[in-house]
Amino acid sequence: MPIVAVVLIVLVALLHLYFLVLEMFLWTRPTGMKVFRNTPEKAAITRVLAANQGLYNGFLAAGLLWALATSQRGVALFFLGCVVVAGLYGAATVSRRIFYVQAVPALAAIAALCLA
Numbered sequence: 001m002p003i004v005a006v007v008l009i010v011l012v013a014l015l016h017l018y019f020l021v022l023e024m025f026l027w028t029r030p031t032g033m034k035v036f037r038n039t040p041e042k043a044a045i046t047r048v049l050a051a052n053q054g055l056y057n058g059f060l061a062a063g064l065l066w067a068l069a070t071s072q073r074g075v076a077l078f079f080l081g082c083v084v085v086a087g088l089y090g091a092a093t094v095s096r097r098i099f100y101v102q103a104v105p106a107l108a109a110i111a112a113l114c115l116a
Helices: 003-024 030-036 040-069 073-093 097-115
Strands: none
Touching: 003 030, 003 040, 003 073, 003 097, 030 040, 040 073, 073 097
């Protein structure tokens, strides 16, 4: 895989590990509430749902890192596609900001893989 693609895939994986930490461990803490613009009440009510969501973000990161470790371009494209779909859905249902934070880096990684 080209170095640009590898760097972008690592970036996407790290972002999703960060999302995992935010959603699983910091959701009800000031940092998590600030990032997701939650009130303490809303964060407490949605804590379990956020932890589940964080786990899925961890799976995306694990899949991307596995693709890199095994040099499987197709696996990388699959997981990057999953990230793009999740980013599009989040942008449509929660905030357009999700498109730029989640989908754009994955689209850049897909482009780097496909143009190489």
